Amino acid sequence: MTAREAEGSTSVNTRENGSGEEPVIRDNRKIDPETGKARETGNGEAEQAEQAEAADAAEQAGSSSAAGAAAADSADAAGSDLASVELAAQLAERTADLQRLQAEYSNYRKRVERDRAVVKEMAVAGAVAELLPVLDDIGRARDHGELTGGFAKVGESFEAALAKLGLTSFGTKGEPFDPMVHEALMHSYSPDVTEPTCVEILQSGYRIGERVLRPARVAVAEPEESTPADN
Template sequence: MNTRENGSAEEPVIRDNRKIDPETGEVREAVKEQAGQPAPAADLASVELATQLAERTADLQRLQAEYSNYRKRVERDRSAVKEQAVAGVLAELLPVLDDIGRARDHGELTGGFAKVSESLEAATGKLGLSAFGTKGEPFDPTVHEALLHSYSPDVTEPTCVEILQSGYRIGERVLRPARVAVAEPEESTSNDN
């Protein structure tokens, strides 16, 4: 153990090299004085390392954003493929559903076949298939296909007066338009002299 001339033990020397005073929170005078002096080689190396770190961080953030966008695009594509596959299968089942509807209209849907048809209609409903087209609704060329046309004094606008074949849709997507007979208001004959 080292002792001083007066016989007491030598205490360790502590140098506080912090650039900011922890008590006041201000920059210390020694740091202010060094700010005006040229930077030593060690400081230049640390600046270069900081620049490289910033570049690598920016590259990493860009890659993370690209990956996130890729994941979203793949998920969106999966959803679209699933929708198309379901729509394709349901489109193939539409003639079967038409046959079931005609059998029901003629009273031929009885017994076990009635249960099978109910199960099939329930399954297609769970997949999002819904029928549309009702007698008396206004004609809409985006969802109706006019097969017959006539004039009638009973209507005030082009109206579906008969549903020849139901239309089907999944959500907002029309799989098949409703095939209808359309009646328009009669033309007035007031132009006669």
């Protein structure tokens, strides 16, 4: 407490009346000299009003902050949902790309394996085709009874080795003539056939798998031509 507050301050005003001037004394001291307690100022109600306004402003600010927080939470939730949708779309796209790559790789592997098989078959076919004249000689020697003794064993081993490589012979007497696998060296007519027929196998044909190395050379007979009856 300062000396000024303890002693207090007074203001003296004068007012005019009919009899003269009368001093008006106002005690502006903030401390009551008798009780020693602070006096309530005349503007207490204003201060209370200001405090109430400040409380209302704080409450409004709190409500605005809560609303802003709720809006922020809602925006975060919406952003999280959008991110989840985008992530799911990216995952589906990557999965489709992986499946497409797997299918392409599977097709590529099958194509490579097929090409390898074709190249191998062509290589074997080219090598075996050069040995077909040897097979013809062995066959003729067998037909004439000249394939005997050790030479017979060699011929059988040679034929077995070529069979392991996939070589097979075709061409049988009496089978229908097929220009895709038969080569007609002789042609005749016969009443014993009803369609073009291989009546003699002059040279056997050979194939590896579905590839024909050499057509069977045959003699073909066709049905006799019918003549119109005399009138």
